[in-house]
Amino acid sequence: MDITLERVGYTYAAGTPFQKRALEDVNIRIPSGSYTAIIGHTGSGKSTLLQHLNALLKPTEGVVRVGDTEITRQTKGKQLRPVRRKVGIVFQFPEHQLFEETVLKDVMFGPLNFGVPEEQARARALELLGLLGLPEGTAEKSPFDLSGGQMRRVAIAGVLAMDPDVLVLDEPTAGLDPSGRNEIMDLFRRLHDERDMTTILVTHSMEDAARYADHMIVMHGGTDVMQGPPEEVFGDEERLARWRLGVPRTVAFQREFERGAGLPPSPPRLTEEQLADYLAAAVGKGGGAR
């Protein structure tokens, strides 16, 4: 299910003294099955863009296409139901949206609301709580008696319970400790591979973008300024710096090394493994790696 935005603009509180232009002439394509990272400085429009993907916001101008569904300013609520079902969004600090008396009820809420039979919704919720590494017995607890990291996992289970084709993640690990972060990011990667989902990750971490994504979109000042594979995006440090964005630590190290060794810049090494191989080859060949 490809997602495209054509000439999309969005204005908050249009026609009021508080009006604010957040998106301007956005033209992007998110290929079906891709793991797409969206990066951009604070205020560049990433969250506003995400909310167009399941029609929480409708474009002020232009068209959003999610599979066969076309969303414009005029599209009515009923026509948006399939999109809301297919596109699951994990917002920043999703645990703030937990509200039911028990964890189980919270995870079952979405599916029951969309007509999934109770037994099926229960079985799926229990399976997901296990998959997310929550201890047995969590299902009957109040979500508010859990730790912050556990609440985050429950909220994520609630989004996955809808069995989305597209999973949208807005800084999903913000505020978690490093081991919790890695576990959750690796879980999303596994789900992406096993379930054939399209995954869209908004992140300030260039390392996460480099490690997980196969496609990237760069936002600046409310518009898309670059799209392509991570090798291409992170290969252009100068342009990224203009948008106040950096490169992953591995690439920064590689560039320092190349400058120090008098080597021309070579394709960016995006992971520690790639960097280690590159350095080993460079040292092995007496500094002649390309």
Ligand SMILES: Nc1ncnc2c1ncn2[C@@H]1O[C@H](COP(=O)(O)OP(=O)(O)OP(=O)(O)O)[C@@H](O)[C@H]1O
């Ligand atoms: N509800 C709102 N009402 C008015 N203006 C808003 C609203 N939400 C966001 N904006 C403004 O729209 C612009 C884009 O904001 P948005 O939150 O989409 O950016 P972002 O790239 O997600 O930022 P961050 O990285 O800080 O989350 C900003 O100038 C912001 O102040």
